[in-house]
Amino acid sequence: MxxxxxxxxxxxxxxxxxxxxxxxxxxxxxxxxxxxxxxxxxxxxxxxxxxxxxxxxATVDYERAGFPLNVLMVCSAPVGERSELAQRVLDIPGVVNVRELMIGENNIRIETVGTSNDDLTRIATALPELGLVLKDEILIRDQYFQPLKKFRIDEDRTGEE
CATH class of the missing domain: 1.10.10.10 (Winged helix-like DNA-binding domain superfamily/Winged helix DNA-binding domain)
Incomplete structure (x- = not known):
């Protein structure tokens, strides 16, 4: 379909x-x-x-769940190994999301959570061991999600429930 x-x-x-x-x-x-x-x-x-x-x-509020640090780690992976490395990253405790990008040098985005800087350091240290190059770390303040608006029916478009 x-x-x-x-x-x-x-x-x-x-x-x-x-x-x-x-x-x-x-x-x-x-x-x-x-x-x-x-x-x-x-x-x-x-x-x-x-x-x-x-x-x-479920959409989890990690801060309320006791994980106050939410960091996006931007990595580079060789194109031929990108998919395999993206899957292997999921085995690292504290990794909650991995995005494999099609183009660009920074082609792996890893969302991590932790209770301390030690948690994030452990994750960051594990990445090169897998063959990834850590390019940047970005502290996430919040995330916002929504359904694809194309899928709304007319009733939802008018605001009626």
Whole structure:
């Protein structure tokens, strides 16, 4: 399934689940889109089978969870090893997100959390051992997420709930 075959109901389901997967019941979504709860459930199953929905995860406030330091580590990896190294970084305790970039010298972005500078130093020290070159460390203040607005249905576009 590609974005060209997603209909308005699929897009609405994706938007609602991105906004609040836990609070989006199939009954509520069915009522919102004018279809049955079982239709919504079947659509979600199909979106999962097609690899469009790849999982569900909680958004964690790491500071409130006892990890006050949230740092983005910018690294460089040889292009031929980039994917493998990005996967291996996930094994380092304190790494919560890795982004593999397609172009540019700084082609690996690693989000880390820790309770102390020692935690961050341990992570930073492990990166060259894997074959990455640490280029920069950026202290993250906050992050903001939103669903892709293209997936909003008209009801959401008007602000009605």
């Amino acid at each position: 590609t974005s060209s075959v997603l209909d308005e109901i699929d897009e609405g389901i994706l938007y609602a689940l991105q906004r609040d997967a836990r609070g989006s019941t199939t009954t509520d979504l069915g009522n919102r889109f004018g279809v049955s709860a079982s239709t919504v459930s079947n659509r979600i199953d199909q979106l999962e089978s097609d690899g469009i929905i790849t999982g569900y995860q």
